[in-house]
Amino acid sequence: NAGVTQTPKFQVLKTGQSMTLQCAQDMNHEYMSWYRQDPGMGLRLIHYSVGAGITDQGEVPNGYNVSRSTTEDFPLRLLSAAPSQTSVYFCASRLQGARNEQFFGPGTRLTVL
Amino acid sequence: KNQVEQSPQSLIILEGKNCTLQCNYTVSPFSNLRWYKQDTGRGPVSLTIMTFSENTKSNGRYTATLDADTKQSSLHITASQLSDSASYICVVGESGAGSYQLTFGKGTKLSVIP
Numbered sequence: 209n210a211g212v213t214q215t216p217k218f219q220v221l222k223t224g225q226s227m228t229l230q231c232a233q234d235m236n237h238e239y240m241s242w243y244r245q246d247p248g249m250g251l252r253l254i255h256y257s258v259g260a261g262i263t264d265q266g267e268v269p270n271g272y273n274v275s276r277s278t279t280e281d282f283p284l285r286l287l288s289a290a291p292s293q294t295s296v297y298f299c300a301s302r303l304q305g306a307r308n309e310q311f312f313g314p315g316t317r318l319t320v321l
Numbered sequence: 322k323n324q325v326e327q328s329p330q331s332l333i334i335l336e337g338k339n340c341t342l343q344c345n346y347t348v349s350p351f352s353n354l355r356w357y358k359q360d361t362g363r364g365p366v367s368l369t370i371m372t373f374s375e376n377t378k379s380n381g382r383y384t385a386t387l388d389a390d391t392k393q394s395s396l397h398i399t400a401s402q403l404s405d406s407a408s409y410i411c412v413v414g415e416s417g418a419g420s421y422q423l424t425f426g427k428g429t430k431l432s433v434i435p
Contacts, residue, residue: 212364250325250410250425251365298364307353307372307414310423312364 209234212313214299220319221289229284229316231299237311238304240282241266242274244295245315251298257282258304289320323348325413325426333432338401342429344394344411352416356385356396359408359428368396368409401433 215230233240241256253266257276271293273285282301286293299313325346334340346354353372357365369378369385371394377386382399398405408428415422 248427250427252425253423300364307370309367309370310355312366314364315362 211235212299212301212311214297214313214316216316217314218317220321221286222321223290225289226285226287227289229286229297229299229318231282231284231313232280233282233299233301233311234280235301235303235311236279237301238279240276240299240301241310242272242282242284243298243300244268245298246295254284254297286318289318291320294318294320323413323415323422323424325411325424327409327411327426327429329429330427331430331432333434334401336401336403336433336435340398340401340431342396342398342409342411342431344396344426346392346394346411346413346424346426348392348413348415348424350416351389351392352414354385354387354394355412355414356383356394357410357412359410361407365410398431403433403435406431406433 212233238259242254243251245251252268254272255274257263260279263274297316300310302308302310328343355370356368359365368380368383371378371387384397387394408430410428411426413424
């Protein structure tokens with residue numbers, strides 16, 4: 209199993225550009241989520257999904273869109289990048305059940321100029 | 322508001338020594354408490370998950386304790402190694418809510434030096 213994979217690993221954007229961060233998992237996990245990690249702060253939830261076709265907002269959803277057309281994939285879209293979105297983004301997945309272990313991807317470091 | 326506070330913010334110890342990291346939380350109702358290890362430039366990796374009824378859990382040289390009455394947890398690292406240098410994140414889950422009600426601490430950055 210590859211676990212949770214994310215692409216790209218690094219990305220630089222200009223303000224106003226759009227892009228999609230890719231996330232995939234091969235563990236047949238129902239739950240997937242996106243977090244951002246900023247210096248001096250804990251990980252913050254952006255969006256999450258409890259299964260294909262179902263998504264919901266987390267703590268900091270503004271400026272981001274998600275969709276979940278398959279169990280495996282959960283892309284995060286930035287429609288019009290802003291410098292405030294400069295961060296490290298982590299995708300995570302786990303089986304149904306709040307006490308199951310959550311697996312994180314390696315992260316995407318995004319810089320918006 | 323649910324909060325998870327970790328201390329110290331950073332810690333430097335000599336290789337071979339033991340150390341203890343602290344986590345205090347105000348999350349309610351409590352479901353579970355997790356400790357993660359995050360190496361620089363990588364995603365967090367789970368070390369332990371404890372529920373209300375568990376007051377200690379080990380994973381190799383890592384031992385987590387939980388006091389649900391005082392809402393405190395600690396992570397004890399025994400005989401530290403250079404590879405233990407990382408950030409350690411305490412995460413508390415909220416029961417009864419949506420499955421994504423996890424509150425993350427800011428982490429303790431541990432440096433193990435020779």
